[in-house]
Amino acid sequence: MLTVSAPAKIILFGEHAVVYRQPALAVPVSSLRAAATITPGERFQIIALGKNVTPEHALMIMARSVAEFFNAKLPDVTIDLTSQIPLASGLGSGAAVAAAVGRAVALVLGRSITDEDLNRLVFEIERLHHGTPSGIDNTVIVYEKPVYFVRDNPIELLSIGKPLHIIIADTGKTALTRVAVGDVRKLYEANREQIEPVIEAIGDIAQKARKALETGDWMTLGTLANQNHVLLQQLTVSSPELDKLVDAACDAGALGAKLSGGGRGGNMIALVTEETMQSVHDALIKAGAVRVMQTILE
Numbered sequence: 001m002l003t004v005s006a007p008a009k010i011i012l013f014g015e016h017a018v019v020y021r022q023p024a025l026a027v028p029v030s031s032l033r034a035a036a037t038i039t040p041g042e043r044f045q046i047i048a049l050g051k052n053v054t055p056e057h058a059l060m061i062m063a064r065s066v067a068e069f070f071n072a073k074l075p076d077v078t079i080d081l082t083s084q085i086p087l088a089s090g091l092g093s094g095a096a097v098a099a100a101v102g103r104a105v106a107l108v109l110g111r112s113i114t115d116e117d118l119n120r121l122v123f124e125i126e127r128l129h130h131g132t133p134s135g136i137d138n139t140v141i142v143y144e145k146p147v148y149f150v151r152d153n154p155i156e157l158l159s160i161g162k163p164l165h166i167i168i169a170d171t172g173k174t175a176l177t178r179v180a181v182g183d184v185r186k187l188y189e190a191n192r193e194q195i196e197p198v199i200e201a202i203g204d205i206a207q208k209a210r211k212a213l214e215t216g217d218w219m220t221l222g223t224l225a226n227q228n229h230v231l232l233q234q235l236t237v238s239s240p241e242l243d244k245l246v247d248a249a250c251d252a253g254a255l256g257a258k259l260s261g262g263g264r265g266g267n268m269i270a271l272v273t274e275e276t277m278q279s280v281h282d283a284l285i286k287a288g289a290v291r292v293m294q295t296i297l298e
């Protein structure tokens with residue numbers, strides 16, 4: 001029995017604006033993973049979260065694309081997928097399961113797939129889910145490194161000045177990224193003079209945040225997170241639940257907080273110190289978070 005896996009991710013800065021070629025920063029969450037376990041079988045099949053996957057399913061398309069990439073047939077194995085990553089909540093579960101399946105198929109075929117090739121194939125699957133993804137999710141998940149990402153540009157890895165404590169809290173409400181991205185597009189097209197500056201301001205924040213991350217300037221980083229959240233509200237991708245969690249985190253002493261990912265539900269992040277971690281954690285639970293996790297970025 002063999003197992004391969006891929007991590008969850010969070011977007012620190014720049015979601016939505018990244019679709020319009022503004023920079024964004026994202027980091028893997030290595031403690032939260034999707035895993036693919038391979039066992040011998042009579043034919044190729046994928047069991048995802050306990051259910052047999054149909055031939056038209058995106059994960060089957062992923063498996064076939066990896067086999068085709070190596071000019072091979074799908075091997076006679078069962079790939080059993082499990083995931084600790086909540087679905088449709090901004091943590092990249094779709095890209096993570098696709099990456100895990102891709103790695104599993106390559107492994108069984110006895111081939112090694114580069115991150116670059118896997119990233120390209122997972123991006124195609126993201127297109128099936130999202131329509132017009134920027135590519136940030138698949139990139140951070142496949143490379144499993146903090147990235148500074150600009151659509152269609154080579155990836156730049158982020159360096160982190162000193163360890164940063166992040167709390168991730170789930171509203172418990174799922175929301176489709178595709179819908180949020182589509183609504184922002186409609187808003188942009190209907191009201192370009194107002195929305196373009198908002199998107200540019202988010203890009204500007206992402207650039208400043210990169211510097212603050214590199215130098216370990218957490219006060220500035222927190223302020224930038226708060227500013228980014230306000231701009232995301234203007235893009236209509238926050239929600240009352242997300243706003244409540246962001247406010248609760250800030251009131252409890254977080255350096256800053258914002259929604260993370262597609263929004264309208266899903267997760268938010270709070271930047272904290274070791275001293276404020278517990279109080280922010282407790283405040284988020286009290287404000288209705290259904291799940292609160294901590295991760296250290298280093």
Ligand code: PMV
Nearest residue numbers: 015016090133134177261262
């Ligand atoms: O909701 P998630 O984690 O899939 O994040 C989507 C990020 C967006 O910027 C909203 C869309 C994209 O394709 O980059």
